[in-house]
Amino acid sequence: MTTPGESTLARTDGLTSAEVTDRVSRGAVNRLTERTSRSVGEIVRANVLTRFNAILGGLFVLVMVTGSFADGLFGLVLVVNSGIGIVQEYLAKRKLDRLALLNAPTTRVVRDGTVLVVATRDVVQDDLIELRTGDQVPADGTLLASAGLELDEANLTGESDPVAHDEGDEILSGTSVVAGSGRYHAKQVGADAYVNRIAADARRFTRTRSEIQESINVLLRYITWVIAVALPITIWSQWRTVGDQGWQQVVIRSAAGVVGLVPEGLVLLTSVAFLLSAVQLTRQQVLVQQLPAVEGLARVDVVCLDKTGTLTAGDIVFEEVWPLGGHDRDEIRGALGALADDPNANGTLAAIAAALPSPGWERTDTVPFNSARKWSAASFEGHPSWVLGAPEVLLAAQPRHSGPEAAEGARGAWGAGAIRAQVAELAEAGRRVVLLARSEGLPASGTLPADVEPAALVTLTEQVRPDAAATLRYFREQGVAVKVVSGDNPVTVAAVAREVGLEVGEPVDARTLADDDPEALREVLRTHTVFGRVTPEQKRAFVHALQADGHVVAMTGDGVNDALALKDADIGVAMGNGAQATRAVAELVLLDGRFAHLPDVLAEGRRVIGNVERVANLFVAKNAMSLVAILAAAVIAVPFPFLPRHLTLVSAVTIGIPAFFLALGPNRRRYLPGFLHRILRFAVPAGAVAGVAVIAAYLLAGSSYGVPVDEFASRCSVQPGSAAVADVACWQPGSGATITLLTVFFWILAVLARPFRPWKAALVAAMVGLAAGAFLVPAAAQFFYLDAPLPLVGQSLAVGVAGAVLVEVVYRTSPSLQAAHHVPD
Template identity: 75%
Template sequence: MTTTGEVHVDHVTGLTSAQVAERVARGQVNEVGERTSRSIGEIVRANVLTRFNAILGALFVLVMTTGSWADGLFGIVLVVNSAIGIVQEYLAKRKLDRLALLNAPTTRVVRDGETVVIPTHEVVLDDLIELRSGDEVPADGVLLTSEGLELGEANLTGESDPVHHPAGDEILSGTSVVAGSGRYHAKAIGPEAYVNRIAAEARKFTRTYSEIQTSINTLLRYITWVIAFALPLQVWSQWKVVGDEGWQSVVLRSAAGVVGLVPEGLVLLTSVAFLLAAVQLTKDQVLVQQLPAVEGLARVDVVCLDKTGTLTVGEIAFDDVKPVKAGHGSAADEIRCALGALADDPNANGTLAAIGAAIPTPGWHRNGTVPFNSERKWSAACFEDHETWVLGAPEVLLPDDDPLRDDVAELAQRGRRVMLLCRSAEPLDEPVLPDDLAPAAIVTLSEQIRPDARETLGYLAEEGVHIKVISGDNPQTVAAVAREVGLDPGEPVDARTLPEDSDQLREIVSRTTVFGRVSPEQKRAFVHALQADGHVVAMTGDGVNDALALKDADIGVAMGNGAQATKAVAELVLLDGRFAHLPKVLGEGRRVIGNVERVANLFVAKNAMSLLAIVAAALATLPFPFLPRHLTLVSTLTIGIPAFFLALGPNKRRYQPGFLGRILRFAVPAGFIAGLAVFASYVLAGRNYGVPPEEFSTRCEVASSGDVGAVDLACIQPSTGATITLLVVFFWILVVLARPFRWWKAVLIGTMAGLAVLAFMLPIGHQFFGFNAPPALVWSSLGIGVVGAALIEVLHRWSLGVGASPMVSAGQSHDPS
C-alpha cells in the first residue's frame, strides 16, 4: 500500500488544500468505477478492425487492382458503415458520459476541518473519509472511529451477513456501509486499492446478458465458417469458368459472391439501435449503465418491487405516538423526549429523520449507539442519566403472545408504518436486545403513494409482467399499500416464517404477491428462486438492503435518490426516482429487439442467397451471376438503407424468446428461394439472350472486366435479368418484414423501388451498372421474380402458423408504429 511518508495528516481536520493539490499533482488520485462508454480509440477499433471489414477490405483492394472502379462501390459502403458507427457512438458517448458525470458516486471527506462532498474519483491519498449508511467504501484504510459501523462485504467475500468493524479495523474498497458511521484515512487508492486489484475475480462483476448480442455473435460465427467453405469454392469455380479471360475476371466474379456473404451493416445497426435507445432514455431521466439492459428489461416477466421509494415516494412523515396501556406505562413527555433523542443522530435513517423533523431533540447526551440494520430491524441508543431506548419493528421486539400485537396489526392494515418504542435499564455494548426490554409507545408514520404507481403497475400487468412486492415493512402495511395501487395482495407473507429450503421457497414465491419483513439476503433468495423457475427478473430498490438483490437480478433498477451502493450495482438508474419510467424503458427494449430482428432477417437472407448462388454456379460450371456492383445496388436499396430506418422505427411487440431460431427459420429458406429464382432467371436469360458457353470467354471478356461500353450486349443480359429477379424477390422480403405498413414505411419502400427502376431506365444508370434489358427479358425476369415473391409469401404464412413469422417478430400483432 501507498504510505504517507513524513507528511502529517490531522485526524480531525484532514488534509489542507495545499496537501490535496500536492497529491493531485503527483497523480495520487482515486480512479474507480466502471466506465459508461468506450474510449474514442476503442470506438474506432470496434467499428473498423472487424473480421468482416478485413475480408471486405482485402476484396476491395483486389477489385481495385482490376481497374473496375464501379465494382468497388462496396468499399465505399464499408467506409460509410464504419464512419456512421463511429460518429453515432461518439455522440452517444458524449451524452452518456455527461449524464454519468452529473450522477457520479460521491464521497464525504474532511478537508481544512470541514466535511465536504466530492466525486469519488477526486479522493486523494490520505484523505480523511467519513462513512455513513448507504455509502460505498471508496478506498482502503484503517478505521479511526466507528459508531456501530457495519459493512456489507458480499462483493468481496461472498458473505451475505454485515460485518461489524470497530476502530482499528482495516476496511477495503468495494464494500458498502449497511449501518453505522465511521472515519478513516485513505491509504490505498486507484489501481492500488483492493477492489481494483481483484475486480475481475472478487467483485464478481457480470455484464448484462443480451440475447440479441449473443445471437448476433453466434450468427457471425456461422457466417465465418460459411465464408471459409465458400471462398475457395468460389475462386476455384470462377477460375475454371472465366479463367481464360484473365485473373481480373476471376477476381471480380469471386469477389461478388463473397461480398454477398458478408453482413456488412448488421453489427453496426445493432450497436446503433442500443446506443440510440440509451440516449433516448436519458431524456426521460434514465441512466443506462450497461447498454444491453435496454433489451434486458423487455425480456423481463417478473418485477420485484421494494415498497418504500418505489410504490411510495420514499419520504415518510411522522404521524402519531401512542403510549402503551397502563401496566407498561411511560409519561408522554418522556416518550417524546426519547424519540427526539434517538432522532438526534448524524447517521439517522429515513424513519429517525422523519421523527426528528417533527420532534425536537431534548439535548440528551448519547454514550452508546446500535444503528439500524435491515437484518435486526431495530436501532437503539444509551443516554447519560437516562435509560436505553430501542426503536424497531413490533414483530421483532414483542413476544408472540403480547396483546399489543393486535393494536399493531390494526394500524398496519390501515396502511400505517408501525414502530415500537421500548425502554431498558441495561446499557447496550453490542447489538443484542436486553432482557428487561419493556414496550413504551407505538409510533406510526405515514407514506405517500406515488401518483403514477397504479398506472405503471396496470401497464405492466397488461403486458404480462408479474409483480412481487418485497419489503422490510410489516406485511399488513405492505398489503395495504399494494391494494391502494391496484394490486391484489392475496394473503401477505411474513418472510421470517419462510423456509430455508430452496424448493419450498420457490413454491411459495411463485404463488405469493406481497412479502413483508424481508431481510436483504431473503430478497436475494427470492430473485434466485424466480430465476430457477425460468423467469427473467428485474429488481427495483433504493436502499443498501436492496443492493444484493439488484446485483443478482437479471436487471437491477435503482432509484436516483437511493444509496450509492445500490446505484453502483444497478444496470439502470431512474435519476428522478420515478417508477413510471419503466414502461418507457420496456418500450425501448422492445423496439430494439423487434427492429434488430427485422434487419437481421434481411442480412441473413442475402447471405443465404449468395451461398446458394455460389454452389449452383460451381455445380453448373457457370460464371457467378453478378458483378460486385450488382449486389451493391441490391444490398443498398433492399437492405442497407431500409434496414437503417427500420432499425430505428417504433416497435411495441411483446418479447418472444427464440431470437436466433426465428431468424434462421425464415431468412435461410427465404434466401434459398431468392437464390433459386436468381439462378433460374440467369440460366433462362443466358439461353435466350446470352451467348453459348463455348463463346463466352472470347465474346464476354470485357463484360467481366467492367468496360460496358465495348461489350457485346448479349454478355451482360443474363446478369441484368438475374438482378431484376433478385430485386423483385428482395423487395418482397422487405415488404414482409416491414409489416404492418405505416405511411413512412410505404414511402421508404416506394422510394427504394423508384431508385431501382431508375438504375435500369436512365442511361447513366444502365451504363454504370452494366445493364441491358430488352422488354422480353424484363418481363421474363419479372415473372420469375414474382414467382419467387409468391413463394416468400407462402413461407411467411407458413411460418406464421408455426409461430416463427417475421411478421410477428417484427411486431404485426402489437406494433402501432
Template identity: 65%
Template sequence: MPFESRSEESRSPGNPQLEKGLTTEQVATRVARGQANTTDQTSSRSIRDIIRTNVFTRFNALLGALFVLVTITKSWADGLFGVVLVVNAAIGITQEYLAKRKLDRLALLNAPTTWVVRDGHLAQVRTAQVVIDDLIELRTGDQVAADGRLLSAAGLEVDESTLTGESDPVPMTAGDDVRSGTTVVAGSGHFIAAAVGANSYSHRILSEMRKFTRTTSEIQRSVNTLLRYITWIIVFALPLQIWSQTRAIGNQGWREVVIRSTGGLVGLVPEGLVLLTSVAFLLAAVRLSRQQVLVQELPAVEGLARVDVVCLDKTGTLTIGDITFEELLPLGDATADEVRPPLGALADDPNANGTLKAVARAVVAPPGWQREHTTAFNSARKWSAAEFTGRGTWLLGAPDVLLAPDDPIRDQVGRLTATGRRVVLLCHSRSPLRQSDLPADLHPRALVVLSERVRPDAAETLRYFRSQNVDIRIISGDNPATVAAIAQRVGLEFTDDGVIDARTISTDPDQLRDVVRHASIFGRVSPEQKRSLVQALQRNGHVVAMTGDGVNDALALKEADIGVAMGNGAQATKAVAQLVLLDGQFAHLPSVLAEGRRVIGNVERVANLFVAKNVMSLVAIVTAAAFSLPFPFLPRHLTLVSTLTIGIPAFFLALAPNRRRYEPGFLRRVLRFAVPCGFVAGSVVIVSYLLGRHRYGLANGSSCVILGGGPSPQEVACWQPGTGAAVALLATSFWILVVLARPFDWRKTLLIGSLAVIAATAFVLPSTRTLLNFDLPSGLLVQSLIVGVSGAGAVEVVLRLVSRQERD
C-alpha cells in the same frame, strides 16, 4: 464546480485530526502526481476502442482484401462495396462517438460522490476526485471510496460481501481497516485515504466482479452465433468460389475470375449487422437519457423487455419515500410529555435514517440529553438505540421485533398497519447499550405512527406491467400488513395466503421456489432474503428485474437480471444497478420496456434481411460451382441490391417504433424465416440467370469479357443474363423487405416506395446502366419479373408456414 460545500454541523467534533483535512493546494499536488482515485474503467468505450471495433473486424478485413483485389483489376465500379464499407464504419464511429459524449456527460453528472473534509470544510466530491490522504466521512448508504484506517466510528457497520462473500455486516471501531468497494449499512465514521484507484485492494476484485455480472443480451449472443456460423460458411465458400470461377471462366483471364469470385463472397458478408445492432442499443440509451433514465450497461435496454417478473421494494418505489410523522400514542401509564423528550433525543442523530429524520421534523430535541453510546439502525436488526447519561437506553424499532409474541400491543399495531400506516415502537431499558445486542428489560412506552405517500404514477405503471403479462412481487423490510395495505392502494390483487412474513420462511433459494410461485407480498425481508427471493424466481425460469433505492436492496439488485435504482437512492444501490431512474420516477419503466422491445423487434427484422442475403449468396455459389457457371452477379450488382433492399432500409427499420411483445427464441426465429427465404432468393437468381443465358446474351457465354473500353455490342449482350438476375432478385428481395416491415405506416411506405423508384431508375438512366453493366430488353424484363414475383409469392408462403408453426 469540483465539489459542493456543506455545513459542518453534521460532522462529529472532538478529534483534532477531523478538523482540517487536506488543503486545496495539497489536493492539486496529489492529482498532479497521479494519486487520485481514478482507474481505467469508464462508462463507455474510448475513442480508440470505438474506431478499432468499427474498423478492425474479420469481415472488414475480408471485404478490404477483396476490395484491394478488385481495384488491382481496375474494375472500379465493382469496388463500390468498398465505399459502402467505409460509409458503414464512418456511421458506426460517428453514432457511437456522439452517443458516448452524451452518455458520458450524463454519467459524469450522476457519478458516485464521497464526503471529504478539505480546508476545514465538509464537502461532497465525485469519488474519482478523492486523493491519497483525504479525510473521508462515511455515512449510511455510502460506498467506501478508498482503503484506510478508521479514526472514529459511531455505530459503524460495513457490508464487505463484495470482497469476502460474507453477507453479515461487520461492526467497526476506531483503528479498524476499511476497504474500497464495501458499503456502509449503519452508523458513521472517518478515515484517511491510504490507497486509492488502481492501488486499492478491491480494484482487481471489483473489476472481475463487474465483468462477471455483465448483463446478458440474447440479441448480442444470437448475433455472435450467427457471425460464427457465417465465418465458417465463408471458410468453406472461399476456395469453392475461386475454384468454380476458375473452372468456368478461367480462359477469360485472372481479372474475370477475381471479379466474379468477389461478387459471391461480398454477398456472404453481413457488413452492417453488427453496426446496426450497436447503433440500436446506443440510440436507445440516448433516447432514454432524455427521459432521465441512465443506462449503465447498454444490453439492459433489451434485458428489461425480456423481464417477466418485476420485484419492487415498497419504500422509494411504490411510495415516494418521504416519511411523515403522523401521531404519537403513549402506552400504559406513559404520557405524551414523558415520551416526547426521549423520542426527540433519539431523532437528534447526525446519521439519522429516514424514520428518525421524519420524527426530527416534528419533535424538538430536548436540551440536556447527553448521548453516550449509539447503535445505528440497519435493515437486518430493524431497530436503533442510544444510551443517554443518567437516562438509560432508549430504542426505536419494529414492534414485531421488540415486543413479546403474546404482547397485547401487537393487536393495536395490527389495526394501525392494516390501514397502510407505518408503526414503530419506542422502548426504554435500564441496561447499558452493547452495540447490536438487544437489552433484556425492554419497557414499551409509545407507538410512533408514520405515513408514506404512494407515488401517483405507481398504480398506472403496475397496470401497464400486468397488461404486458409481467408479474409483480413486492419485497420489503416493512411490516407485511403495511406492505399489503400499500399494495391494495396501488391496485394489486392478492389472496391472504399471498402475503408472507419473511421471518417464517427459509433463506435458501431452492426452498423458496415453491413460496414465490403463489406469494406476491413479502414483508420483514432481510437484505439476504431479498437476494434469495430473486434467485428463487430465476431458478423457476423467470427473468427478474429488481427495483430499489436503499442499501438493503443492493444485494438483490446485483443478483437480478436487471437492477433498477432510484436516482435519490443510496450510492451502493446505484453502483450495482444497470438502470438508474435519475428523477426517481417509477413511471419511466414502461418507456424502458417499450424501448427494449423496439430494439429486440427491429434487430430481429434487420438480422432476417442480412441472413437471407447470406443464404442467397451461398445458394448461388454452390449452384454455380455444381453446374460450372459464371457467378450470376458482378460485385456492383450485389452492392446495388444490398444497398436498396438491406443497407438503407435496415438502418431505418432498426430505429423504427416496434411494440411487439418479447418472445424467446430470437436466433431460432431468424433462421426459421431467413434461411428458406434466402434459399428462395438464391433459386430465383439461378433460374433467372439460366433463362437469360438461354434466350439472351451470347450463344457462347464463355466468350464474355466484361473488361474493355466499350461498351461494345458484345459486352452489352454479356450484361443481359446478369441484368435479368438482378431484376428478379430485386423483386424477391423487396418483397422480403415488405414482409419484414409490416405493419405499414406512411414512413415505411414512403421509404420502400422511394427505394423501388431508385432501383427502377438504375435500369433506365443511360449513365447508371453503363456504370452497372445493365441491359434490359423488354422480353427479359417481363421474364425476370415473372421469376421475381414467383419468388415473392414463395416468400409469402414461407411467412405463412412460419407463422403457423409459431402459433402451434
C-alpha cells in the same frame, strides 16, 4: 508531527500538512484505481476485431486489389458499424463517469488543529473527520466522539431505520448522518473501504446477454464455415467460366457471391436500432450503458424490486393523528407543529414539520431526541410541555392501570393495553407509530415525569412513489411477475406492496430461509411475492434461484447492498441517485430515479426485437439466395449472375434502406422466444426460391440476349477501373437476373412490412422508383452495368412474379410466422 510515543490515532488536532503529503505520496488516499467501465482502447478493440469485420475486410481487400472500386462499396459498412458501437459505448462511459460519485463531493477534516473542507477523494488515511447531520461517511473508522450520532445504513443493509452509534463504535463508508455529530479517524480509505470491497467483484465489466446478437453470432459462425466451403467452389467455377477474361474478373465474380453470403447490413441495422433506442431513452432520463440492455428488458419475465428507493422515495411522511382520551385534534396538531418547529429536528419531526404549520408558540426549553431514550420534549410559554417518542418506551415508563379506569380511557388514565393494541394494529399496516404525550412540567433530560399522559398516536409512512402503482399494473398486464426484495421489516414491506396494488399474500422473513437449500429457495420464490430482512448475499441468491427456474430476471435498486444482485441479474436497473457501485454495474440507470420509466424501456425493447426480427429475414434471405446461386452456377458451369455492384443496388433498395425505416417503426408485439428459428423458417426457403429464380432468369436471358459464348472473351473482357465502356450486350444477362431478384425481394419486403400503413406503402413505392431509375437513368445504368430491352424486362419480371408467388406460399404455410410478423403497429 507526532511526539515520541504518541499515536497518530490518539491525537485530536488531526494530521499536519507534512503528514498529509506523506500519505498522498504513499497512495493512502480516498481514491479508487478501479474503473467502472472499459477503457477506450478496449472499446475500440471490441468493436473492430469481430468475425463480421474479418470476413468483409478480407473480401474488401481482394476487390480493391483488382482496381474495381465501385464493386467495393460494401466496405463502407465496416467503418460505419464499428464507429456506431465505439461512439455509443464511449458516450455512455463518459456519462457514467460524470454520474459516478460515490460520496458527497466534500468532507470536513481536522488538519493542523483547524477544520477544513476538502474534496472527499482527497481524504487520506488517519485523517480526523468531523461528521454532521446530512454528511456522508467517506471512509471506515472508529468513533472518537459522538453527540447523538445516528447513521442511515440502508445503502449497505437495506434497513430504513437509523442506527445510533456511540464512542468506540465502528462506522462504515457508504452510510450517511441523519442526526447528531461525531468525529473519527479514517482507518480504511479508497479501495480498502468497506463499500468498495463489497463492490470490487461487481465492478468487473460483463456483457449483457442479447438473444438477437447471439443469434447473429450463430449465423456468422455458420456462415464462416459456409464461406470456407463456398469460396473455393466459387473461385473454381468462375475460373472455368470467366478465367479467360483475366484473374480480376474471377476475383470480382467470386467476391460478389461470397459478399452475398455475409449479412453485413443485419449487424449494422441491429447496432443502429439499439443506438437510436438508447438515444431516445436518454432523452427520457434513462441511461443505457450497454446496447443490448434495451432488448434484454423486453425479454424479462420477473422483476425484483427493492422497496426503499424504488417503490418508495426513501423519506418518511406524516400521515395522521389519532387522539387519545378525549384530547382535541386541533390542540394535538398545534402541539405537533410546535415540537417540529425545531432547527435540530430529527427525521420524524422534519416529516411532521413538512405537513403541519407551526402555531407560533414560544419555546422555553427543549430535551432533544436521543436514540437511547427514544423520545424528545419541549415546553412552551402558556402551554403544557409535550413529549414525542416511541410508544413502548413512554408506556413502559408509567404504571399500568386496570379496571374501569383503563376501559374508559379517560383523561389522566393511560389505558395502556388499548393503546398497545392500537399501536400493534397500525404497525401491522406498515405504519411507523410514535406517541404524543403531555406534561405540566418539562421532563429532565433522562427521565419522564409522573404526570405524563398520552394524548395521541401519530402515524408516519414511507413516501410511496406516485408512479409506482401504475408501473406495477403495467407489468402485471404484460405478464411480468414482480418480487419485492428488501432488507426492511417484512410487515412494513408488505404494507407498502399492498399500497401500490400488489397481491402480497404472506410476507416472508428472509432470516427464516435456509441459505444452503437452493431448491427450497426456488419453491418459496414460486409461491411468495414479498420478502423482508433480505441480506445482500440473499438478494444475489434470489436472482440465481429465479434464473435456475428458467426466468429472465431484472433487478432494481439504489444501495450498495443491491450491487451484486444487479450484476448477476439479466438486467440491472439502478437509480440515478443511488450508490456509485450500483450504477457502475447496472445496464440501465434511471437518471432521475423515476421507476415509471421502466414501461418505456420495456416498450422500446419490444419494438427493437420485433423490428430487428422483421428486417433480419431480408438479410438472411439474401444470404440463402447467394448460396443457392453459387452452387447452381458451379453445377451448370455459368458465371455468377451478378457483379458486386448489382448486389449493392439490390441490397440498398430492397433491404438496406427499407430495413432502416422498418427498424425504427412502431411495433407492440410481445417478446416471443425463438428469434433465430423463425428467421430461418422463412428466410431460408424464401431465399432459396430467389436463388433458383435468379439462375432461371440468367439462363433465359443468356439464351436470347447478351453475346455468343465464343465472342464473350473478346467483347466483354474490359479491365476493371478502365474508362472504356464494355459492349452493353455483355450486361444483359446480369440485368435480367437483377430484375428477377428485385421482383422477388420486393415481394419479400412487402410480406415482412405487413400490416401495411401509408408510410410503408410509400416506402416500398419509393424503393421501386429508385430501382427503376437505376435502369432508366443513363449514368446510373452505366455505373451499375445495366441494360435491359423491353422484352427482356417482361420475361425477367415473369420469372420474378413466379418466385414471388412461391414466397407467398412459404409465408402462408406457417401460421406462427404470420402471428409473429402480422402485429398491429
